[in-house]
Amino acid sequence: MNFLRCLCLFFTGLIFLNTSYGAIYEQKNVAVSQNQSISQKPQRISIFKIMKLRKEFKKIKLRGNNPKSDYAGAAVCGFFAILFLLAALRSDVLSRILFLTLALAFGIMALVFLLRAAVNGQKQD
Secondary structure (H helix, E strand, C coil), X not given: XXXXXXXXXXXXHHHHHHHHHHHHHHXXXXXXXXXXXXXXXXXXXXXXXXXXXXXXXXXXXXXXXXXXXXXXXXXXXXXXXXXXXXXXXXXCHHHHHHHHHXXXXXXXXXXXXHHHHHHHHHHHC
């Protein structure tokens, strides 16, 4: 049971690391494409900077409008939701709450991927 708990926590941490690394990577790519440097010092943010950034982000097109990749994402999230549900059946009360919460989160993500695939499929037709 401890092995299953460690495995679930490992994959959850891996997903969070991947998400945060992807956000940092995208931020660096946007700055490099605009010939700007990313400084480590905190900067003062004014309303004008926020409006300018908002206009720039509207120009960036979202990648991954392929319904096949959305179906793959839904399958992976559904797999982890089922894995966490099975882990919740064989655990104590506190772990059961954790596993059911993770299963709910992955189930919602799978539904979001399915809805996104349906919308992207309609756009391509």
